Amino acid sequence: MLKFSDIVGQEQIKEHLQRALLDGRVSHAYIIDGARDSDKDMIADVVAAAIQCTDCATDANGMPEPCGKCVSCIQAAAKANGDIIYVTHEKPKSIGVGDIRLMRDDVAIKPYSCEHKVYIINDAELMTAAAQNALLKTLEEPPEYAVILLLADGVSNFLPTVLSRCVTLRMKPVPEEKIEEYCRHRIEESNSEHPGEPMKIGAAEIKMAAGFAGGNAGRALKILGSDSFDAKRQAAAALFENIGSRTSADLVQAAQEFSEKKPAKTSGKKKSDDDGNQEDNSVADAWKLTDFLEIWFRDVSVYKATGIKDRVVFCDHLDGIIKTSDMISFEGLQSIRDAVGEYERRRRANVSDETALEMLLLAVRSQLR
Numbered sequence: 588m589l590k591f592s593d594i595v596g597q598e599q600i601k602e603h604l605q606r607a608l609l610d611g612r613v614s615h616a617y618i619i620d621g622a623r624d625s626d627k628d629m630i631a632d633v634v635a636a637a638i639q640c641t642d643c644a645t646d647a648n649g650m651p652e653p654c655g656k657c658v659s660c661i662q663a664a665a666k667a668n669g670d671i672i673y674v675t676h677e678k679p680k681s682i683g684v685g686d687i688r689l690m691r692d693d694v695a696i697k698p699y700s701c702e703h704k705v706y707i708i709n710d711a712e713l714m715t716a717a718a719q720n721a722l723l724k725t726l727e728e729p730p731e732y733a734v735i736l737l738l739a740d741g742v743s744n745f746l747p748t749v750l751s752r753c754v755t756l757r758m759k760p761v762p763e764e765k766i767e768e769y770c771r772h773r774i775e776e777s778n779s780e781h782p783g784e785p786m787k788i789g790a791a792e793i794k795m796a797a798g799f800a801g802g803n804a805g806r807a808l809k810i811l812g813s814d815s816f817d818a819k820r821q822a823a824a825a826l827f828e829n830i831g832s833r834t835s836a837d838l839v840q841a842a843q844e845f846s847e848k849k850p851a852k853t854s855g856k857k858k859s860d861d862d863g864n865q866e867d868n869s870v871a872d873a874w875k876l877t878d879f880l881e882i883w884f885r886d887v888s889v890y891k892a893t894g895i896k897d898r899v900v901f902c903d904h905l906d907g908i909i910k911t912s913d914m915i916s917f918e919g920l921q922s923i924r925d926a927v928g929e930y931e932r933r934r935r936a937n938v939s940d941e942t943a944l945e946m947l948l949l950a951v952r953s954q955l956r
């Protein structure tokens with residue numbers, strides 16, 4: 588089962604939580620603040636298991652770890668521990684007062700077999716104000732046994748009254764070398780578990796995934812495992828490489844293909860293979876053309892300023908990055924950054940994604956011809 592030592596980076600969070608466990612001073616409510624895919628859920632799972640473990644082990648530094656062997660740990664690893672509750676919500680994009688009331692009613696019931704009850708609320712930033720007010724009552728007078736873990740992407744949506752009653756733990760970007768090491772480790776682990784079908788992933792691919800992950804270890808792993816992410820990334824690179832010589836009709840078509848309502852076509856690979864393994868498309872779906880565009884032109888900027896090839900994230904398109912950097916001035920690169928800002932303003936003003944993208948691509952092309 589997963590342990591604190593499996594979490595890459597996030598030393599401060601691990602230390603804070605392990606120290607609280609050691610001293611028996613675990614708070615009733617935590618907010619774990621980290622970007623999408625950042626392994627918040629993994630941290631929550633480990634903390635929950637450690638809180639419930641009846642035979643707490645220690646790591647090399649004498650800090651607590653879940654033992655992985657007691658009944659509670661075994662149930663936790665199988666996500667079948669009745670006292671670790673994953674709070675669900677009815678609507679996908681919001682957590683309403685009804686969802687929190689159901690949880691509140693459950694909090695009032697004593698633990699089933701463990702000493703504590705741990706509640707994990709994923710996407711907690713989606714709680715409406717009414718939901719947060721409903722939660723507040725529990726946060727103000729929690730029963731002794733209750734621990735609530737709110738996993739959130741940013742805290743700006745939280746009421747000050749909620750924030751003041753939670754310990755906020757902010758995740759930090761993980762250095763790229765550490766992410767690479769983590770990916771290698773996880774691949775080796777997976778290959779030793781499934782020797783029949785080893786993953787063959789080269790160092791260049793791992794470096795590329797770590798670069799695109801932006802300090803987010805969980806995202807790097809998802810990127811490595813996603814054919815549809817790679818298809819989207821390659822399609823974006825193919826567009827940027829020759830954007831200066833594209834016709835307006837080409838760009839209109841590209842905007843159509845990449846706009847949010849119509850995600851770019853993937854290679855036509857079946858979504859599930861014969862073993863029934865589902866490919867997780869969430870990482871590919873979450874990436875917009877502008878995300879790739881920002882990285883592409885950041886690569887161009889960095890290469891133009893430093894000439895260092897090793898820092899290029901689109902490392903399998905080095906020639907394209909070099910060619911683009913020869914064609915564009917630093918002023919031109921600034922204009923492209925401004926155009927991305929303009930795209931975002933248009934989107935906030937409810938211009939359709941397709942139209943806003945079209946205008947952005949035309950603006951980019953004007954800097955490259």
Ligand SMILES: [Zn+2]
Binds near residue numbers: 654658
């Ligand atoms: Zn245990």
